[in-house]
Amino acid sequence: MKFSVKPTDSTKIATDMIVVFAGDSAVFSHEASVIDQVLHGDLADVSRAEGFDGNRGSTQLVYTHGGIAAPRVLLVGLGKANECTMVHLLEQAAVIGRKAKKIHAKRIAIAMPFDLLNTFSIQVLAQGMVEGLSLGTYEFNRHKSKETQEKEHHIDDVVLLVPAGKLDAAAYGKDMGEIVSRAVVFARDLVNEPPSYTTPTHLGNVAKSLAKGRSEMTCDVLGKSDMETLGMGGILGIARGSDEEPKFIKLSYRGSGRKTLCLVGKGITFDTGGLSLKPSDSMETMKLDMAGAAVILGIFSVLPLLKPKATIVGLISATENMPGSSAIKPGDVVSAMNGKTIEILNTDAEGRVVLADALSYAVEKVKPDALVDLATLTGACMVALGEDIAGLFANTPALCDALKKSAGQAGERVWELPLACEYKEILKSTVADIKNISGKRYGGAINGALFLQEFVPDTVPWAHLDIAGPAFAEKEAPLTPKGGTGFGVRMLINWLLQEK
Ligand code: BES
Ligand code: ZN
Ligand code: ZN
Numbered sequence: 001m002k003f004s005v006k007p008t009d010s011t012k013i014a015t016d017m018i019v020v021f022a023g024d025s026a027v028f029s030h031e032a033s034v035i036d037q038v039l040h041g042d043l044a045d046v047s048r049a050e051g052f053d054g055n056r057g058s059t060q061l062v063y064t065h066g067g068i069a070a071p072r073v074l075l076v077g078l079g080k081a082n083e084c085t086m087v088h089l090l091e092q093a094a095v096i097g098r099k100a101k102k103i104h105a106k107r108i109a110i111a112m113p114f115d116l117l118n119t120f121s122i123q124v125l126a127q128g129m130v131e132g133l134s135l136g137t138y139e140f141n142r143h144k145s146k147e148t149q150e151k152e153h154h155i156d157d158v159v160l161l162v163p164a165g166k167l168d169a170a171a172y173g174k175d176m177g178e179i180v181s182r183a184v185v186f187a188r189d190l191v192n193e194p195p196s197y198t199t200p201t202h203l204g205n206v207a208k209s210l211a212k213g214r215s216e217m218t219c220d221v222l223g224k225s226d227m228e229t230l231g232m233g234g235i236l237g238i239a240r241g242s243d244e245e246p247k248f249i250k251l252s253y254r255g256s257g258r259k260t261l262c263l264v265g266k267g268i269t270f271d272t273g274g275l276s277l278k279p280s281d282s283m284e285t286m287k288l289d290m291a292g293a294a295v296i297l298g299i300f301s302v303l304p305l306l307k308p309k310a311t312i313v314g315l316i317s318a319t320e321n322m323p324g325s326s327a328i329k330p331g332d333v334v335s336a337m338n339g340k341t342i343e344i345l346n347t348d349a350e351g352r353v354v355l356a357d358a359l360s361y362a363v364e365k366v367k368p369d370a371l372v373d374l375a376t377l378t379g380a381c382m383v384a385l386g387e388d389i390a391g392l393f394a395n396t397p398a399l400c401d402a403l404k405k406s407a408g409q410a411g412e413r414v415w416e417l418p419l420a421c422e423y424k425e426i427l428k429s430t431v432a433d434i435k436n437i438s439g440k441r442y443g444g445a446i447n448g449a450l451f452l453q454e455f456v457p458d459t460v461p462w463a464h465l466d467i468a469g470p471a472f473a474e475k476e477a478p479l480t481p482k483g484g485t486g487f488g489v490r491m492l493i494n495w496l497l498q499e500k
Contacts, residue, residue, distance in 0.1 A: 266317065345437050
């Protein structure tokens with residue numbers, strides 16, 4: 001999909017479909033009114049007759065029969081303009097993309113709704129439009145037959161129509177939208193690939209390829225013996241049940257600014273549960289368990305284009321969680337890199353164990369100004385917040401607020417949950433410093449976060465994003481076809497660019 005920004009007259013542009021907008025009660029945008037006049041009121045007549053109300057999600061296709069250059073107009077409802085959030089804008093853009101594909105429109109032009117949505121800057125509007133269109137029409141069909149692939153309809157060309165005076169700002173937003181979408185697609189593809197392909201070794205190779213030939217980026221991939229030297233007993237313990245070698249991946253991007261920001265990702269390339277084996281229906285989607293790692297790789301794939309000011313370090317603990325004959329057993333004790341011992345009582349609570357080493361490494365070796373981990377950590381977080389919203393835990397209010405703000409601006413949903421110190425008690429073990437499950441039915445997402453907190457001193461600003469729900473779409477939604485969603489890429493890019 002090729003995007004461009006042009007000041008062309010919306011009645012004259014040669015395209016397969018021109019998109020215009022309407023607000024609440026079907027109030028037309030300026031561009032929609034102009035087209036309606038040229039069409040002698042056809043747009044208003046047809047939309048009234050068909051009951052188009054301008055509500056969010058509503059669309060109305062109108063054929064122009066030569067009245068303007070484009071053969072079709074798609075009228076898109078935005079609902080109440082002052083209630084339109086970034087999530088809504090992205091979803092509407094996704095709806096446009098899907099509609100265009102459905103009617104086989106290869107070229108579309110969009111008359112940007114500046115007059116309706118004056119709460120967004122031009123740049124943000126253009127960025128949102130590009131992201132919504134790219135991500136809403138995303139498909140992963142690498143493993144489908146040639147015939148099926150050929151049957152898919154694609155949009156080749158999208159023109160954002162903007163007044164001449166707004167071209168530069170819109171072009172900047174369009175460029176940003178393209179870069180951010182690329183990062184999200186990178187993450188989605190990695191999650192969607194089969195788990196026997198995206199092994200820890202594969203993730204390591206992907207990371208290396210991102211840094212290759214770039215002076216501002218470096219990549220180290222540690223194998224088993226390096227991890228033994230560092231005392232990473234957590235990831236090594238979880239990896240014991242698998243024939244695949246675990247990898248600890250470190251990516252660094254050197255910015256010109258003062259701050260160092262560290263991202264840590266859970267990279268369980270397949271989670272069977274280990275000896276605490278998952279039932280088969282729960283295992284079906286467990287290739288998703290490296291979604292945190294995929295987000296980091298997606299972000300690093302575009303850092304040279306984004307050129308953030310801060311130095312950014314990405315750490316990934318990558319291993320399979322398998323029940324092989326050498327697998328770690330409930331009752332075993334491992335020692336994490338910071339020396340804390342962990343009693344493993346449930347091998348399916350493996351994410352926190354591999355992250356214990358990654359967080360310890362971040363604290364000891366990276367010494368970041370802020371540390372954010374992303375992990376598909378608990379089913380309990382999905383029970384609490386559903387499939388679309390990530391749990392956000394933080395030991396520092398300023399970092400928590402910055403992440404909430406970045407998520408809101410980027411159109412991703414997070415909700416703060418407490419690091420309730422009164423629950424810390426239940427992680428006490430009788431044989432080790434802590435145990436990896438509480439043994440209680442309740443508060444699973446909080447318990448997971450409290451476990452991770454054991455590996456981060458209070459002096460390091462740290463946040464944990466439990467992305468178990470939003471990392472993977474089990475049902476189709478406008479912006480997220482079934483499968484990996486790349487959740488976290490957009491909010492974190494937004495955050496990284498704001499830190500200097
Ligand atoms: N990878 C899972 C969490 C998960 C579940 C992610 C569903 C996405 C969708 C994690 O390793 C896990 O199995 N957690 C256990 C923890 C429990 C044993 C304390 C869980 O959530 O049941
Ligand atoms: Zn698990
Ligand atoms: Zn897991």
